[in-house]
Amino acid sequence: MVAVARETRTMSMKDALNEALRIAMREDPNVILLGEDIAGGADVDHLINEDAWGGPMGVTKNLVQEFGRNRVLDTPITEAGFIGAAVGAAATGLRPVAELMYVDFFGCCMDQIFDQGAKLRYMFGGKAKCPLVIRTQIGAGVNAAAQHSGCHYSVFTHMPGIKTVIPSNPADAKGLLLSAIRDDDLVMFFENKVLYGVRGEVPDGDEGIPLGKGDIKRAGDDVTIVAISRMVNQSLTAAKTLSGEGIEVEIIDPRTLSPLDEDMILSSVEKTHRLVIVDEDNPRCSAAADIAAMVADKGFDLLDAPIKMVTAPHTPVPFSPPLEQVYVPSPEKIAETVREIV
Amino acid sequence: MVAVARETRTMSMKDALNEALRIAMREDPNVILLGEDIAGGADVDHLINEDAWGGPMGVTKNLVQEFGRNRVLDTPITEAGFIGAAVGAAATGLRPVAELMYVDFFGCCMDQIFDQGAKLRYMFGGKAKCPLVIRTQIGAGVNAAAQHSGCHYSVFTHMPGIKTVIPSNPADAKGLLLSAIRDDDLVMFFENKVLYGVRGEVPDGDEGIPLGKGDIKRAGDDVTIVAISRMVNQSLTAAKTLSGEGIEVEIIDPRTLSPLDEDMILSSVEKTHRLVIVDEDNPRCSAAADIAAMVADKGFDLLDAPIKMVTAPHTPVPFSPPLEQVYVPSPEKIAETVREIV
Amino acid sequence: MTTSLPDRERLLDAYTRMVEIRTFEDAAGKNFADGLVPGFVHLYAGEEAVAVGICSHLTDDDFITSTHRGHGHCIAKGVDIHGMVAELMGKSTGVCHGKGGSMHIADVDKGMLGANGIVGAGLPLACGAALTAKIRGNGAVSVSFFGDGASNQGTFHEALNLAAIWKLPVIFVCENNGYAEATPASYAVSVGDIANRAAAYDIPGIIVDGLDFFSVYEAAGAAVDRARSGQGPTLIEAKTYRFYGHFQGDTITYRTDEEVSRYRDRDPITGLRTFLVDHDLATSGELDAIDKKVNEALARSWDDAKAAPWPAVEDALTNVYVSY
Amino acid sequence: MTTSLPDRERLLDAYTRMVEIRTFEDAAGKNFADGLVPGFVHLYAGEEAVAVGICSHLTDDDFITSTHRGHGHCIAKGVDIHGMVAELMGKSTGVCHGKGGSMHIADVDKGMLGANGIVGAGLPLACGAALTAKIRGNGAVSVSFFGDGASNQGTFHEALNLAAIWKLPVIFVCENNGYAEATPASYAVSVGDIANRAAAYDIPGIIVDGLDFFSVYEAAGAAVDRARSGQGPTLIEAKTYRFYGHFQGDTITYRTDEEVSRYRDRDPITGLRTFLVDHDLATSGELDAIDKKVNEALARSWDDAKAAPWPAVEDALTNVYVSY
């Protein structure tokens, strides 16, 4: 790949996502948005061409102003209904981007996602496609309690026919969302609510980041850390402490879980011979376990130590601040775990 | 544990499950059944005290005759509605056994399962319980195609607050279902449709098999196979071939995935130093990966070879017989995989 | 509102389609019993007037969603019957190359978005197809077929509300055949006429005689016109009956013989045939010739499908994604 | 059917509860702004007459299910307010030991099956509680509170149909406050009066003035009687209004000031107060004394909660299962 210098601007992940949506909607009239209150104020006299909310987290802010209410569609609280409609629209030629406000609501619409959208191409013998992106919010950290703080990307990564994207910073969020929208398959796009406000350098322009390619967020020779979403930041913090102790970790951000950049992970383990996976999701049948299992098979001979996972516990997300604090993998726990295997 | 000789009878898994339901309903009036056509013929004049179907697979056959339509409740096609009602009934004192006809339909009611039933005890600070069993059908093998052949127990094993049970033979099915119904937590009970007709010796009486205890289905010193549900049978077949080649595998049937009998698996690997996991579910974030990851951490030093997984491919279940045939892990593929690591 | 009587050609076409469905289903049932058709089969025989009465108003640009009992909808919408037979058998020549089977027959080019193994799943999908039509302003409509049992699913409610508030060009066609598996609608559906549920969404709800082609045809015409002209969705309840059991193998203890023969006496194909002959639109001989032609073509399809190759085992791994 | 006017004691009790709710909510809003309450808070102020008008007919043996906007339901159903305040703050003394928070306050012993973070999830749960009552034949009823937005969820449809065919002793109370987040009901709900959706299940659908305690109380009495006597479910639509935004922090651009003040002028607490005074059931002074007492008790609760310990970090791992 040729590195091309591109102009960048500093912005939050929320704004980077908003920019990606705007670019995608400008380049293709088939791109539409739908979800609950993604504009807000539908049918309110003084808000005909203006949004009331622009999404509960503001990711879709101001888009109704440019693209109008025919392309930025507020929906009733009807997850199965509007996600199903998005699948039907995708199968008939549009490229919808639906917002599932929190991933925790997947239980209200999972059939339309995994049984309809994700399977139709296969069931129909390749004669259909479902170019649909479902953006959704994940993660603990704001005391949103047990029904608004889950991750659960493992559930979608498990399902054939779905691609899963988990950006960890504004630049990746923009590039990956652009690729997701241009992709012809069903993509679940997981936005960590704690990262919305985190700012970073974001390239101008409309270049996408390919799905299936990880990114080395920090190079190091001693231990490989595969970190997902917000856990990249937690791991970067841990890396500083560890570096002070003479331990240099390499931090891999897979960026997409399905497909997974197995080569990048295995190459790193080939160098470090040690692997820690950091995942905020619940541990059982998780993405962490998935990556561990992959390396325990394909990279077994490269390993000099047990594969360690730092994850949330096997519990729902507690509300109380000190409990939520111990629920989320901390830099301290990550550092401690790395120390165990060096 | 003291081994007590018990009388047994030969029966199919279907009949063993039916017997467990009957015993549980006799011993506790709070046990009720609900689901689609679990009796069948509700409101039909000539079927007031008789069932039309007794369940699509006949598991609940004849129960309405003994317990009446107040305890064997046919439901409309309303998975979220009746599973949710079962959660509400469980939280208020009943011990419902709900039938979700195929696990593939979980997308229609997952919120009520994982977000309500599974979380309420935790969210309410321990002041409630949800003694609910959801029986459901899994597995390929009868050309039921992409929406009636999945496994997906990994999705439920992932979720805190749920226990997952996956019996592989009639005796286990009976004993585990009895324990599941007597258990105070939400239990997902996965019945492999291909095993319904398989017969075996089933102990008389009402003894349960504890949840969380695996079972060694075949002893052997060379390789540990952890096999789930129908894969136990496939592995037993493979074991015969392998034994002829001088390879003695130990086959562990975990019987429940959450909780998982880690000790039994680790003890076996301590002896064999080799592990193969056989799982009919899709591979990503699967139970196979979960078990592999557990051993790659806690049993790393015991291992002499990569951990291998034999699973379905990352595809929906194809309809056509020759395609479905290659979809399901075969004894040949299991044997081949075992050979790779000895 | 009345729609004018279809012309002779369209009527003969409708008759042909209905005979095709019946012939297809009778053979599917027989061949299933003979072990030639793997998996499940849910037969549409008896309900032909509904699919054909509705689809007579549609073109390839219009979309339909269907159900587990989908063969009739597929044929009415113009999916290749030859390929359907092969699909039932799981052969590589099937419309889905054998990967879908009876419950997943589809042909998006023909506007057929799939039979569906999930009860109630088609209604939101049809809203989506209608949304595409609305956004493109191309005048296309979509139709969702579903059963009395499906009318109790949450997706029914969500889809009808969504279609109503967005004035989507969609027609919801409830095929009330009195039963969902072994459960009578009188037990599971809390309201006498499912059409009355339309009031909950402030849209028209129409009851038609699903055994009478003309009754369906007329109501469908009005609903399609309404949809095409931007006036929004309609719910049509077609009172119908399935001549066979829920699936092949069903012992059907929940219906009486009297009930079955009462409906069989009102066979929709016989009804249309009588009308055509009585109104001098066709002679018995002409109609017999159609029957014969359909029969022969289908017999050939079965023969071809039997002789056709299975899919290659590598095909199990393809078509999961467009790119991965 | 009319229910006789509640006696003085019950009316004063209702008044007290309504004041408790309002005082709780005003303080919750303020303390949220001050950073004392983590997470989300959705205030019930303005809707007090609904929760209290309904729950006045219930005992601890009856169950309710609630919503994200659940404080009012909890208080009306008798959940310990002191413990609720601590729960909002996430303290160990909270009714859920700090593990649930505002959106998950529950007390099964009080018949309170939980606030709920999932819109529409409570309706099936209430059917389940009603099923327990029906099977035990103990005469208990259950009530599900939900919003106008929730009335578009599939669970609404499934639960009402299920309750209707099983004649469950359940009352579905739709709190139509005109908005779901920033989306007006006039846009998202396809029918003018949500009560009319009852016809789709052949059950009574009643509209009440949700700002008037007596309007709610009377309809609830009839519905509860109906349920207790085995006649099945009722849908009550209470037209109400939330005085605050959707959640604390909402900029509320979607409502006009005129609209807000129109409703604030009809404050349900003022309404009940005026009635009590006008009918010589209480003096202003007596009511002021109640207000003061409630205020002081709540102020103490906040002080206590501030001083209370956090849960021990080990508690994060308990209460997932009864046994594991």
Ligand SMILES: Cc1ncc(C[n+]2csc(CCOP(=O)(O)OP(=O)(O)O)c2C)c(N)n1
């Ligand atoms: C979500 C879901 N629940 C249950 C089933 C099992 N099932 C298949 S067909 C059927 C009955 C459908 O009844 P109806 O909608 O009236 O259609 P009909 O079969 O009468 O055409 C049921 C319960 C399913 N396929 N999907």
Ligand SMILES: Cc1ncc(C[n+]2csc(CCOP(=O)(O)OP(=O)(O)O)c2C)c(N)n1
């Ligand atoms: C299944 C689900 N979808 C969306 C949300 C986000 N959400 C929380 S409250 C709310 C609005 C609810 O409106 P309504 O039912 O009218 O109740 P109100 O807030 O007006 O009391 C929404 C969309 C949710 N919590 N759960």
Ligand SMILES: [Mg+2]
């Ligand atoms: Mg039916």
Ligand SMILES: [Mg+2]
């Ligand atoms: Mg509202």
